[in-house]
Amino acid sequence: MDLTWVNSALRRIPSWLVYLCGAIPAVWLMSQALTGGLGVDPVKSLEHRYGELALQFFVASLAVTPLRRHVGLNLLKHRRALGLLCFAYVVCHLLVWLVLDVQIPSQILADILKRPYITIGMAAFALLIPLAITSNAASIRRLGANWRRLHRLAYPAALLAAVHYVLLVKGFQIEPLLYLGGIILLLLLRLRSPRLSRA
Numbered sequence: 001m002d003l004t005w006v007n008s009a010l011r012r013i014p015s016w017l018v019y020l021c022g023a024i025p026a027v028w029l030m031s032q033a034l035t036g037g038l039g040v041d042p043v044k045s046l047e048h049r050y051g052e053l054a055l056q057f058f059v060a061s062l063a064v065t066p067l068r069r070h071v072g073l074n075l076l077k078h079r080r081a082l083g084l085l086c087f088a089y090v091v092c093h094l095l096v097w098l099v100l101d102v103q104i105p106s107q108i109l110a111d112i113l114k115r116p117y118i119t120i121g122m123a124a125f126a127l128l129i130p131l132a133i134t135s136n137a138a139s140i141r142r143l144g145a146n147w148r149r150l151h152r153l154a155y156p157a158a159l160l161a162a163v164h165y166v167l168l169v170k171g172f173q174i175e176p177l178l179y180l181g182g183i184i185l186l187l188l189l190r191l192r193s194p195r196l197s198r199a
Contacts, residue, residue, distance in 0.1 A: 007074040018078050022085040025053055026092055047096040054089035055165060055179050057082050058158050059186065066189040080135050083154070087132040090125055090161075117167035124160035127153045155190075158183045 029049050032038050038045035061082040067073040075082075102108050111118050131151055133139070140147050162180040169176050 003072045003074075007072075010073075010075060011077055013078070015078065015081050018081040019085065022057065022081065023088075026050070026089065043096060043100045047093060047101060050089050050093040050096060051165070054086050054093055055161060057086035057089060058161060059179065059182055061086055062154070062158060062183065062186040062190075066186055070189065084132060084135055087128050090128060094125060117164050120160050120167065121164035124157045124164060127157035127160070131157070155187055158187070 029038070029046055033042040033046045036042070038049075061079055064075045064079040064082070067075060098108060102111065112122050113119070131154055134143065134147065134150060143150065159180075162176070162183045165176040166180055
């Protein structure tokens, strides 16, 4: 399938537009929470929806290389935006938990230490911090080949994030398992060829 015209159109989309569109759900969800549109427990709903959006952007950023390699769809121009939007939603997810949900500093530390799903989620967040900090042209120039090695931390971070979701839900639910399976599949597609890891 010839996707030349599609790829040409995608390259013409400005990055600021991707950021703007990606930020719309954050604003909309917050407005819903403030106006009673997220049900009887808006804090928990907001926390969950921000976390889910973070996973969705994570999956989208991981899919860029396999889509280019196996389908011919080139989204490389927008991979940084997808990754940074993922991090932004992770921060929103974390802030809702810290500021609106738990609120008590001693309880926050206790939850991180005692609840495995929170421990795993915080580990994923810690891995994402250096990736977000170095997601700029200046860092790419300064770090050189080390930049690519550093950004492979996205792979364990994605797995940890998916496991965090699986452990978070109560009982057997298919949706978290689909995220975990999708992330594992995308990582396997990247590892099948050495050329994929350089893309």
